[in-house]
Amino acid sequence: xxxxxxxxAGNPNSGKTTLFNAxxxxxxxxxxxxxxxxxxxxxxxxxxxxxxxxDLPGIYSLSPYTPEEIVARSFLVGERPDVILNIxxxxxxxxxxxLTTQLxxxxxxxxxxxxxxxxxxxxxxKIDIERLSKELGCKIVEISALKETGIAEAxxxxxxxxxxxxxxxxxxxxxxxxxxxxxxxEAAVHERPQAQQRWYSLKIFERDQKVLxxxxxxxxxxxxxxxxxxxxxxxxxxxxxxxxxxERYLYVExxxxxxxxxxxxxxxxxxxRIDRILTNRILALPIFAVIMFLVYYISVSTVGSWATAWVGxxxxxxxxxxxxxxxxxxxxxxxxxxxxGNCPPWLSSLILNGIVAGVGGVLSFVPQILVLFxxxxxxxxxxxxxxxxxxxxKIFRKFGLSGKxxxxxxVGTGCGVPGIMASRTIENEKDRRMTVxxxxxxxxxxxxxxxxxxxxxxxxxxWWVAPSAYFAGIAAIVVSxxxxxxxxxxxxxxxxxxxxxxxxxxxxxxxVMRATWERGWSFIKKAGTVILLSTIVIWTLxxxxxxxxxxxxxxxxxxxxxxxxxxxxxGKGVAWIFAPLGFGDLETVVATLMGLMAKxxxxxxxxxxxxxxxxxxxxxGYSFLIFNLLCAPCFAAMGAIAREMNxxxxxxxxxxxxxxxxxxxxxxxxxxxxxxxxxxxxxxxxAALAVMAFMLVMIFRKGKKI
Amino acid sequence: MNTLKDVKVGxxxxxxKVHGEGALRRRIMDMGITKGVEIYVRKVAPxxxxxxxxxxxxxxxxxxxxxxxxxxxxx
Numbered sequence: 193x194x195x196x197x198x199x200x201a202g203n204p205n206s207g208k209t210t211l212f213n214a215x216x217x218x219x220x221x222x223x224x225x226x227x228x229x230x231x232x233x234x235x236x237x238x239x240x241x242x243x244x245x246x247d248l249p250g251i252y253s254l255s256p257y258t259p260e261e262i263v264a265r266s267f268l269v270g271e272r273p274d275v276i277l278n279i280x281x282x283x284x285x286x287x288x289x290x291l292t293t294q295l296x297x298x299x300x301x302x303x304x305x306x307x308x309x310x311x312x313x314x315x316x317x318k319i320d321i322e323r324l325s326k327e328l329g330c331k332i333v334e335i336s337a338l339k340e341t342g343i344a345e346a347x348x349x350x351x352x353x354x355x356x357x358x359x360x361x362x363x364x365x366x367x368x369x370x371x372x373x374x375x376x377x378e379a380a381v382h383e384r385p386q387a388q389q390r391w392y393s394l395k396i397f398e399r400d401q402k403v404l405x406x407x408x409x410x411x412x413x414x415x416x417x418x419x420x421x422x423x424x425x426x427x428x429x430x431x432x433x434x435x436x437x438x439e440r441y442l443y444v445e446x447x448x449x450x451x452x453x454x455x456x457x458x459x460x461x462x463x464x465r466i467d468r469i470l471t472n473r474i475l476a477l478p479i480f481a482v483i484m485f486l487v488y489y490i491s492v493s494t495v496g497s498w499a500t501a502w503v504g505x506x507x508x509x510x511x512x513x514x515x516x517x518x519x520x521x522x523x524x525x526x527x528x529x530x531x532x533g534n535c536p537p538w539l540s541s542l543i544l545n546g547i548v549a550g551v552g553g554v555l556s557f558v559p560q561i562l563v564l565f566x567x568x569x570x571x572x573x574x575x576x577x578x579x580x581x582x583x584x585x586k587i588f589r590k591f592g593l594s595g596k597x598x599x600x601x602x603v604g605t606g607c608g609v610p611g612i613m614a615s616r617t618i619e620n621e622k623d624r625r626m627t628v629x630x631x632x633x634x635x636x637x638x639x640x641x642x643x644x645x646x647x648x649x650x651x652x653x654x655w656w657v658a659p660s661a662y663f664a665g666i667a668a669i670v671v672s673x674x675x676x677x678x679x680x681x682x683x684x685x686x687x688x689x690x691x692x693x694x695x696x697x698x699x700x701x702x703x704v705m706r707a708t709w710e711r712g713w714s715f716i717k718k719a720g721t722v723i724l725l726s727t728i729v730i731w732t733l734x735x736x737x738x739x740x741x742x743x744x745x746x747x748x749x750x751x752x753x754x755x756x757x758x759x760x761x762x763g764k765g766v767a768w769i770f771a772p773l774g775f776g777d778l779e780t781v782v783a784t785l786m787g788l789m790a791k792x793x794x795x796x797x798x799x800x801x802x803x804x805x806x807x808x809x810x811x812x813g814y815s816f817l818i819f820n821l822l823c824a825p826c827f828a829a830m831g832a833i834a835r836e837m838n839x840x841x842x843x844x845x846x847x848x849x850x851x852x853x854x855x856x857x858x859x860x861x862x863x864x865x866x867x868x869x870x871x872x873x874x875x876x877x878x879a880a881l882a883v884m885a886f887m888l889v890m891i892f893r894k895g896k897k898i
Numbered sequence: 899m900n901t902l903k904d905v906k907v908g909x910x911x912x913x914x915k916v917h918g919e920g921a922l923r924r925r926i927m928d929m930g931i932t933k934g935v936e937i938y939v940r941k942v943a944p945x946x947x948x949x950x951x952x953x954x955x956x957x958x959x960x961x962x963x964x965x966x967x968x969x970x971x972x973x
Contacts, residue, residue, distance in 0.1 A: 252928050252929060253924075253928035255924050255925075255928060257921045257924065257925065283955075284954075284955055284956045285955075286930065286954040286955055287929070287930050287954050287955075287956060290928070290930065430915075430933075433924060434916065434923070434924075434927055434932075437924070437927040437928065437932060438927075438932045438933055441930060441932050441935070454955075467957075471941065471943070471944075471950070472944075473941070473942075473944050474944070476943075476944045477944050578959075581959075582943055582948065582950065582959050583943055583944060583945070585943065585947070585948055585961070586943065586945040586946065586947045586948070587945065589961075689948060689959070689960065689961050689964070690922075690925050690926055690929055690958065690959070690960050690964065691958070691959045691960075692929070692956060692957065692958055692959075693950060693957040693958065693959050694956075694957075695956075695957075
């Protein structure tokens with residue numbers, strides 16, 4: 193039997209993921225579609241050979257605007273799967289069948305799986321399946337993805353339909369539109385395969401640029417067609433694209449009027465009653481605050497941090513750890529014991545201080561990430577996530593972020609890694625990129641020691657240092673949001689805030705666990721590759737250098753004479769760059785570089801090197817603090833950025849922007865501060881004024897319109 | 899022109915025309931806000947924007963700036 197490819201298409205929240213999981217079980221491959229950060233899932237059909245199921249992103253329409261729609265459309269049109277299994281939410285037929293009308297036109301066999309039939313039946317609504325199937329010209333299977341009924345049948349019917357080919361049945365529009373379509377079909381597309389003629393005519397009617405480019409029609413024919421289209425537009429007082437949308441909905445309405453009866457119009461469902469409380473004008477925000485506090489508290493402060501400490505200090509710690517009362521040796525100890533007695537000290541240092549310390553430090557975030565994702569997956573699956581966007585949109589829209597950016601930033605106060613990964617729930621690609629870039633501006637828990645050190649050692653424990661650090665983080669997000677939104681890269685007039693608020697429902701255990709694990713696993717994989725490599729590089733650079741016997745290697749160099757190592761020399765080499773910020777000393781620069789491993793390192797390195805340069809230089813100390821808070825985060829977070837951006841260019845942009853932004857702000861603080869205290873450095877002051885003027889222009893200029 | 903933005907919470911209206919252009923307009927119409935459809939304004943978000951609507955049997959949220967582009971019949 194030849195390979196069969198089933199494409200799974202349907203609206204978001206129609207139960208598509210649940211159906212996909214039920215169809216494929218554990219035979220799934222998750223990745224990203226080429227070039228965009230839209231999830232690509234493929235799997236092999238359970239209990240059968242040679243059948244691949246492709247899970248297309250959830251879409252409302254096949255119009256080429258959002259990344260999801262583009263991906264789905266180019267897959268369906270370009271790769272032409274053997275059959276489309278269209279999952280339709282039985283409780284929301286009108287809008288779901290709108291997409292179906294577009295799928296049928298492609299000329300690919302379509303099988304409809306009507307989901308949530310149990311809910312429809314319970315509400316007393318009636319769907320005349322037989323009649324609906326006849327009217328739409330495709331086979332219909334009733335399923336419940338949640339209860340896993342009808343799944344095998346849906347797959348069987350789809351496979352059978354694949355071999356039968358498309359039925360050629362098409363939605364019928366009103367006379368005047370059909371007339372124009374017939375003309376187009378006659379004039380321009382009769383050489384195309386029979387099954388695709390309707391689709392091509394419709395696209396020509398809609399003046400779809402991509403299709404017109406592909407067809408390269410004769411100018412004469414085009415003019416002739418254009419006259420037809422304009423006539424219809426004039427007659428119906430609307431543009432061609434809208435006319436087709438209208439016709440589709442009219443068609444669906446008319447079909448449903450014959451096949452669907454609704455019993456209780458206007459009666460409040462359970463979901464409605466839940467929503468009345470959760471988005472209540474007065475209660476909504478307090479409830480939101482409590483839920484957010486719980487998410488933060490459980491994932492970052494309690495369960496997550498216990499688990500992280502357990503892994504970090506236990507499994508990856510020196511000495512023994514406690515496993516339900518059993519005392520077990522930690523991994524470092526296990527490795528120490530396992531290494532043969534004659535193992536060279538450099539090798540054991542590389543393994544223990546380099547790899548285990550570095551990767552272990554990152555892996556110790558895994559429990560925290562899993563706990564967080566468990567809660568986020570739940571919030572997302574039950575329908576509350578879109579309410580968060582609904583509640584917060586007004587605030588975040590002002591500086592170019594999405595209502596959903598709130599969660600990444602909140603989580604980012606604990607750890608930037610899960611914060612960045614939490615941006616996954618933002619559908620709009622531009623909003624998501626912006627969130628990924630700005631999330632780590634908020635001080636994470638690893639930056640707290642830096643704040644504490646500067647507050648204590650430089651400002652004598654002044655109360656305002658810590659709040660000012662958080663304020664700087666928030667201001668950095670707001671300012672960056674406003675500036676970036678006005679650049680061409682992020683101007684997104686094209687993706688407006690038109691969002692479905694799906695009915696609340698209890699998610700299945702399996703789905704939540706699967707979503708949690710998929711996200712956690714992608715982080716673990718990153719730790720095993722990029723982060724492993726980075727830690728080895730830093731380990732090497734901090735242990736090779738000038739020793740008593742000339743250039744060479746010294747295991748203890750990082751702890752005793754960091755300034756002699758290659759890392760130290762790099763620090764010396766680039767120290768001048770930081771001189772305008774007030775901290776161009778070897779020690780502070782090396783500390784900043786080591787901070788890329790983990791931000792706690794900044795304090796540790798300054799301790800080791802016994803740095804005291806800030807004692808009499810408050811301004812430089814504060815500038816150093818701000819730079820380290822805002823610049824590129826640690827490797828783990830950079831890995832998360834790379835994972836979410838799914839593009840080397842965007843990752844480089846994000847990290848480059850963070851460093852440039854940090855540099856600019858520190859420069860302004862230091863140089864203006866110097867001038868204010870009467871120690872003005874003229875070139876520095878001019879530079880600071882110049883960058884400040886540039887930022888103000890970026891903030892207040894008129895944004896790019898698309 | 900009477901727009902959806904002016905319709906009070908708890909009231910219904912009928913869509914006469916969707917103004918605006920490009921992707922935004924297309925999106926609004928894809929979601930089922932087309933000529934002749936009935937819209938019920940369910941609520942306004944606690945901060946005053948966006949709106950929550952009932953249309954074609956489901957709940958949709960749009961901003962007031964978008965609602966402004968939807969011409970509706972006077973109640």
